[in-house]
Each structure stands twice: as structure tokens, then as C-alpha cells.
Amino acid sequence: MEMLNNSIMKPTGLSYHMLKEITNDFSQKVGHGGYGEVYKGVYNGKDVAVKRLYDLRGLDDNLFKNELNSLMRVHHQNIVQLLGYCYEISHEYVHENGELFFVRTHHRVLCLEYLHGGSLDKHLYEESSGYDWCTRYKIIKGICVGLNYLHVGLKKPIFHLDLKPANILLDKNMVPKIADFGLSRLFSGTHSHVTGDKFKGTFNKTCSAYVPPEYIHSRHITDKYDIFSLGIIIIQIMTGAEGHSKYLEMSSPQQFIEHVHNNWRNRLEATSKHVEEYCQQVETCIKIASNCLEFDRKKRPTIRHIIDELLETETVICEPFPEETSSTNTVEESSGEEEEVGLPMIGPWGGNAGKAHTIKGASHRLESITIWSADVVDALAFSYSESNGKKHNVGPWGGPGGSVNRIHLGPSEFLLEVSGTTGPYICAAADVVKSIKLVTNAGSYGPFGSGGGTAFKTSVQNNGTIVGFFGRAATFIHAIGVYTSNSSPTAAVSSHVQKEIETDQTMEAIFSLETIEEGDREEDDNAPSKIGPWGGNGGMPHDMKVVPHRMESVTVCSDAVVSSLTFSYNDRNGKQRILGPWGGPAGSSFTIRLGAFEHLKGIVGTFGPFDAAGNVITSLTFTTNHRKYGPFGRGGGTEFSVPVEDHGSVVGFFGRAGTYLDALGVYIRTY
Structure with missing residues (x-):
């Protein structure tokens, strides 16, 4: 079961006996669908989802193996991750009507990551209530990014063919992840997909609503099958579970677009200071959904085109921060070309979006650091003093959101290490800083943000300190770097902090190596x-x-x-x-x-x-x-x-x- 401890490894084969143990003999059922039943399991204190597929006639063994190979090559932040699998055949004797029968049972089981937010169909609300627009947009974009990966991000495309809210799961941070991809092909030709009226009735009353007309009429399958399903899902995220019914009741798609746009404008005018920016995003999303429902599949957009349209709406929105006005001076920021601080600059790490931020004042020591974060680092502010005692405030850089954490460094406390992770984020057009951790000679702070992505770390030695930051920011912190100084007074690293540094899971230890010019040290005012x-x-x-x-x-x-x-x-x-x-x-x-x-x-x-x-x-x-x-x-x-x-x-x-x-x-x- 090593796979359950390291999600970046290839999924591994598991025994049916072990799966029975971690699910307590499949005792806690958490869901079921057209392909099987899902049970909650616990392994080494970590929750997992165990999906036991239906044992049905006509399910081809070779097809199962081929589809399993497809599932095993998928790894994406918006796709439910396969952790392990089981395929065993058991032989049992059963008594029936006084006779002894030989029974052969196929155990086909998938072990998947467990998503605590549940399925999307439990999170659909009308415009006037429920989740705010930013949360809904985050879910819409995440689904689109995941579908783009399945369609164009693999050597061999995967068409989902059963995309619907019940097959989209949410994690604790409301990040959507697509589930059950590939299973529809696996079960095609059998009677396993338990939707007896799938091809009966009207689109708006049954699960056939997610099936495009070309499949209903001629069983034609292309990537536009999933695009049709996506359009209905976007409508439901924006307008509630009955949104598609309302769409069909309108005299035209344009009437529905205007109706949804007006409903969201009414809510945004009462809750947001950036009504026009968000309304533009609302209008774009509902138009995308309408285009996805074109009867002629050739007129539906590709998933790449949809993502490009979403990215065009992501304008910078800078709301005021709930920060108290300070009596200290606010430093003037400069571009990289004008920068004259004269301090070593290490980094930056992250993406290339947003506005570049540096400082002009020659920082002598950091005084405080404020970080806003949730699933990523939303914003950063800090204060520092020059060698003459003059204090400056910088930031906040970034946008609104997340919880705030303020770190006030004591008179003998100095920042020695900054580490974190960077990577893609579904609400940003470029990589962002996904987590950050700070270590001083007196303690450690963080990590702030949920992490994931590419790790970075920088630390100072030889009595040096980190005295400031630079980077790029828009709605989030896209990139971060540090200023260092060798002339600032430092204090020894406390034993418990040194121990934490040495056991850091992201990078290896900071070693006690010889220093430059040990013994007869050369004096150099600009030591590296x-x-x-x-x-x-x-x-x-x-x-x-x-x-x-x-x-x-x-x-x-x-x-x-x-x-x-x-x-x-x-x-x-x-x-x-x-x-x-x-x-x-x-x-x-x-x-x-x-x-x-x-x-x-x-x-x-x-x-x-x-x-x-x-x-x-x-x-x-x-x-x-x-x-x-x-x-x-x-x-x-x-x-x-x-x-x-x-x-x-x-x-x-x-x-x-x-x-x-x-x-x-x-x-x-x-x-």
C-alpha cells in the first residue's frame, strides 16, 4: 500500500483482502452510481474512497485492463486520482434449494483519493443564494481545466461520456475534480450503467439531459459529447439544479442569458465593489454554456477555446484590505530597471503574471510580515527599517481573500529562511505561490497556503539575514523573491528551530560547513x-x-x-x-x-x-x-x-x- 502514502507514484495493485480490511468489510457506504458502489476506507489515518465495480456479464477482461491503463496515466489537480486497483477472481460454493453450486466472482475495485466536499450535485444553488460568484467561477474553471487535460493533455485523448454534477467531486477548498472518466467506455455494451430511462423522456427531466442529440439519434461520439454535458453543468452551477429546465422554457438562448445576467447583477450590486468586472465574467460564462448546447456539434466550442475565453475575463480586481492605516512611511516601489537598493536579490520563484514589485529603500532589517492565504497565497505586506532607523511599509501586494496572519519580529529576531511551493491555480492565468513558510532564529511560521507544486527554498548563513521581498502580484501572489544582507546583526539559531530546519520535508538540511576564509578571514564590505x-x-x-x-x-x-x-x-x-x-x-x-x-x-x-x-x-x-x-x-x-x-x-x-x-x-x- 505504498501508493497511499505517496500520491505522485504510479498506482499499484492491491489485494481484495486488504481492501476489505481498510473499509471494515465494506461497511461504510458513501455513494453509488451507474458503475458501482463507493465505500469510505482508512489507511494509516488517511481517508480513501474504495469503488467496487458491479460484477456484470459482458464486461470484457481485456477492455478492463486497457481502461485501467488509461486511468493509471492520468495525474492532474482537477482529476480524482487513482491510488490503487484490484482485480481478483474468487471461487465459492453456495447452497441453494438443497443443491451445491460453484460461483465465480470477479472483484474489480478502484482505490481513489477521498474528497471531503462530496459531489457537485449537493452544491447547486440559484443565483440569489448559496456560493458567491468567485467560488462558482472557481468550480467552473476547474472543471474546464480538468476536461482540457482529458481531451488534449494526454497522448491518447479520454472522452468522459458521463460528465454530470454527480461525477464531479469537491475537496475541502472547493477545488473540483472529475471522477468516473473512462468507465463509460468500459461498461459500454453491457447493461451495467444503471440508468434505465437514459434514452427516454425529455432532456430536462432525466439524466439524458447531459447526453447530446447526435448520440441520442445516431450514437455518434466525439469530444463535443463532453462539451454538451459541460454546458448544462455550467448552467446548473450558475443558476441551480433546475437551471437547464429554465433554459428550455425561455423563448431564446439570448433571453436566458439576459435573465441570468440580471439576476447576478442584482446580487453583485449588493455584495461587491466590482460589479462590472464580475458581471462581464458572468455574461461570458453563461454565453459559453449556451454555445455548448448547440444542436449542431460542429458549432460547439472546443475546450481549449472555452479556457481561452475564461482567461480573458480574469482582470485584476484590487479591493481594499482590512489593514489599519500606519503612521510610518510607505515606501515607493520601483520597476526592476530603476532598482537601486544594492542588496542581493535571490529569486523570484513562481509565475510571470501580474505587476512587478520591488523596493527602493535599503532595508536593514524586517520588522513585520503579513500574509493573506487560503488554498494559495493571496497577498503579502511587510515593513522594514533602514540602518538609520527609518521605517517603511510595503504592500499589500496581491488581491483580496484568505485569512490574515501577521508576524511581528522581535528586536532580536531575524528571518533566516523562506520556503514554499509554486504552481498552476485554477483561478489564475499563470503560476502562483501556493504556500510559504518562514523560519527565524526564534521560531517558524506557517506554512500558509495549501501547498502542492514545485518546491523552493532559500536560506542565509554567515550571520546574514533576509531583509525584504520582491515579486509579482495581481489577484494572487504570482512570484516571490528575497533581499538578503550580510551587514545586519544576527542571533544564533535556537536549537528547536535548527532541528526543524534539518528535518524539513521540502528540502534537505542546512549543514554546518566551513565558512569563507576560516581563520584568517578577509575583510570585504561586499561579501557574497x-x-x-x-x-x-x-x-x-x-x-x-x-x-x-x-x-x-x-x-x-x-x-x-x-x-x-x-x-x-x-x-x-x-x-x-x-x-x-x-x-x-x-x-x-x-x-x-x-x-x-x-x-x-x-x-x-x-x-x-x-x-x-x-x-x-x-x-x-x-x-x-x-x-x-x-x-x-x-x-x-x-x-x-x-x-x-x-x-x-x-x-x-x-x-x-x-x-x-x-x-x-x-x-x-x-x-
Whole structure:
């Protein structure tokens, strides 16, 4: 049952006996449908849904295996995830009318993620009550994104053919996930889909409402089958379970569109300050739904066209935050071209949407951080002071929403680490920051947001601190980066915080390596920042003994993983120094020789377990201001990245190495 503990792994085969155990002999039934019955199970404290398919004649074994292979290759945030499966045949003897009969039973069972929000058909309300518009739009877009994945995101498209609210489940954050895809093809040709009147009666009174006319008349199946079903679902999300009946009662689609638009305008005028923006989105969605119901399937839009129309409506809406007016100065933000702070900038991580935000004031220390979050990070604000004591407020960056968390740093408390995740979000056109966690020398805060996506982490050493943020934001925080400083006073990391850092599940430990110029330390007012390391705790520590000024070359030996690293650099006196190789000799060698005007601007890599060596660096890619080198190594595992802003570059490395390169961190200098 390892699959139930790691949702990114391939679904695994499960025994029927084990499924009986985790469901307490299928005792807690939570639902049923045309293909089987669903039971709630618990494994290692985690809820799972166990769907026992009906054992019916005519269900072909080879077809079941083929469809199971299709289900196993699907992994998407808007698709219910298959965790495991069972296909066993049992033989039993039963007594009936005094005779002994031999019975052969096929056990076909799917183990799926459990969605605590239940099915969408339990969450349909009219315009005047129930969920607000943002929640309904979130559900509409999520369904569209999931359907787009099934239609065009796979090598072999999957047509659902039974899309309806009962087959769309919601998680605790109201994120929709499509279920039962592929099962309609599996059960076609049998009498298993228990909808005896599926092709009888009128569209608005039975489940045949979701079936397009071309299938009713000629059993014709294309991707437009699902588009027709989607149109009815959108109408029901916007207007309630009886919405399609109202649509059919209207004299024309345009009359229905105007009716729905007016109803939502009345509600929005009483509840929102952005009536026109939301009304435009309402009108677009109801028009999309109407177009999906075209009798001629060729006139229905594709799912890609639908998503493009939705994205066009996602204008920036900035409502005032419930933040008290401060008597301190508000810093003027600047574009990246005007930025003159002179502090190292690490990052950003995330998407490229929204407005860019930086600061002008030379931050000396952070005073407070405020984060708004729910399923993602909605907004960020912070305050900082300059070395002369002048205080500034920045933000909020982002849009309204989420709960607020305010962190006030004590006089001896300093931010040492920022970590989190970034990735796609159904209500945003580009990647957003999905979670963020802060670690200081006195404690940790968060994570804020539900997480998921690509992990990032940055930390400081050598008595450095994180003194500010920059990034991009619109309705959400799309990207975040940090300013660091080596001149700020710091305090030692408390033992319980250091322990938490060392056991962080996203990245590996921050190791106690040698520092630059240990012993006879060179004085340098512009000492580089030390960021990382990422990787494992094996091998021996390696670090630089002379303050680096500029990177000259990097040599990587790699095969399946990164075996070793060698590099040369110039110190501030122009003397060239060579370090390495750190690691073993295995693999092919590649040397990057930086030109006179070429600087290392970013590193992306992965680390993970390899053989018996524990976590090692499994791949590295280097980016300069001229080109990209790599990847070196085959990759796999946890991703990390270190992008550097225009006025900085990577000038050195530190890490750990044995047979392989176990861990790697970087030195970044600001010019």
C-alpha cells in the first residue's frame, strides 16, 4: 500500500483482502452510481474512497485492463486520482434449494483519493443564494481545466461520456475534480450503467439531459459529447439544479442569458465593489454554456477555446484590505530597471503574471510580515527599517481573500529562511505561490497556503539575514523573491528551530560547513551571500577559503546523477583559484568556460535518493547571461532553483561530496 502514502507514484495493485480490511468489510457506504458502489476506507489515518465495480456479464477482461491503463496515466489537480486497483477472481460454493453450486466472482475495485466536499450535485444553488460568484467561477474553471487535460493533455485523448454534477467531486477548498472518466467506455455494451430511462423522456427531466442529440439519434461520439454535458453543468452551477429546465422554457438562448445576467447583477450590486468586472465574467460564462448546447456539434466550442475565453475575463480586481492605516512611511516601489537598493536579490520563484514589485529603500532589517492565504497565497505586506532607523511599509501586494496572519519580529529576531511551493491555480492565468513558510532564529511560521507544486527554498548563513521581498502580484501572489544582507546583526539559531530546519520535508538540511576564509578571514564590505545547500547529508563538507569575486569555469562529471564538480574563480586581487573535484570520477565530463562578459545567473537542479548513497544531486542546469548549459544528470526527485537578478551573479559553491556530489549551495555577489 505504498501508493497511499505517496500520491505522485504510479498506482499499484492491491489485494481484495486488504481492501476489505481498510473499509471494515465494506461497511461504510458513501455513494453509488451507474458503475458501482463507493465505500469510505482508512489507511494509516488517511481517508480513501474504495469503488467496487458491479460484477456484470459482458464486461470484457481485456477492455478492463486497457481502461485501467488509461486511468493509471492520468495525474492532474482537477482529476480524482487513482491510488490503487484490484482485480481478483474468487471461487465459492453456495447452497441453494438443497443443491451445491460453484460461483465465480470477479472483484474489480478502484482505490481513489477521498474528497471531503462530496459531489457537485449537493452544491447547486440559484443565483440569489448559496456560493458567491468567485467560488462558482472557481468550480467552473476547474472543471474546464480538468476536461482540457482529458481531451488534449494526454497522448491518447479520454472522452468522459458521463460528465454530470454527480461525477464531479469537491475537496475541502472547493477545488473540483472529475471522477468516473473512462468507465463509460468500459461498461459500454453491457447493461451495467444503471440508468434505465437514459434514452427516454425529455432532456430536462432525466439524466439524458447531459447526453447530446447526435448520440441520442445516431450514437455518434466525439469530444463535443463532453462539451454538451459541460454546458448544462455550467448552467446548473450558475443558476441551480433546475437551471437547464429554465433554459428550455425561455423563448431564446439570448433571453436566458439576459435573465441570468440580471439576476447576478442584482446580487453583485449588493455584495461587491466590482460589479462590472464580475458581471462581464458572468455574461461570458453563461454565453459559453449556451454555445455548448448547440444542436449542431460542429458549432460547439472546443475546450481549449472555452479556457481561452475564461482567461480573458480574469482582470485584476484590487479591493481594499482590512489593514489599519500606519503612521510610518510607505515606501515607493520601483520597476526592476530603476532598482537601486544594492542588496542581493535571490529569486523570484513562481509565475510571470501580474505587476512587478520591488523596493527602493535599503532595508536593514524586517520588522513585520503579513500574509493573506487560503488554498494559495493571496497577498503579502511587510515593513522594514533602514540602518538609520527609518521605517517603511510595503504592500499589500496581491488581491483580496484568505485569512490574515501577521508576524511581528522581535528586536532580536531575524528571518533566516523562506520556503514554499509554486504552481498552476485554477483561478489564475499563470503560476502562483501556493504556500510559504518562514523560519527565524526564534521560531517558524506557517506554512500558509495549501501547498502542492514545485518546491523552493532559500536560506542565509554567515550571520546574514533576509531583509525584504520582491515579486509579482495581481489577484494572487504570482512570484516571490528575497533581499538578503550580510551587514545586519544576527542571533544564533535556537536549537528547536535548527532541528526543524534539518528535518524539513521540502528540502534537505542546512549543514554546518566551513565558512569563507576560516581563520584568517578577509575583510570585504561586499561579501557574497551564502544560499543553500540542497541535497543530502552524506560525504564530506567542502567550502571556499578565499572570498570569490568572479566565476571563471565550471566542470561537471555526470551520468545518471552528478558525480563531481570542479570550478575556478578569481579573488578580488585577480588571482585565479581552482577547487575540486568534489565527488567521484564516474560519468562524462563537461567544462563551461565563462567569457569575459559572461556571468552565471542561475542554477536549477534536482536531488533525490540514488543507490545506497542517500540523497544526492541528480541533475544540474546552469544559466548565464548568454546561454544555458545542461542539464547534466538524468534528474528526478525534488527540484531546487537559484535565479539571480540583473545586478548579481553566482561566484562560488559549497556543498558535500563522497562518491557523488551529495549537496550543493552557492555564493552570490551583488555588484
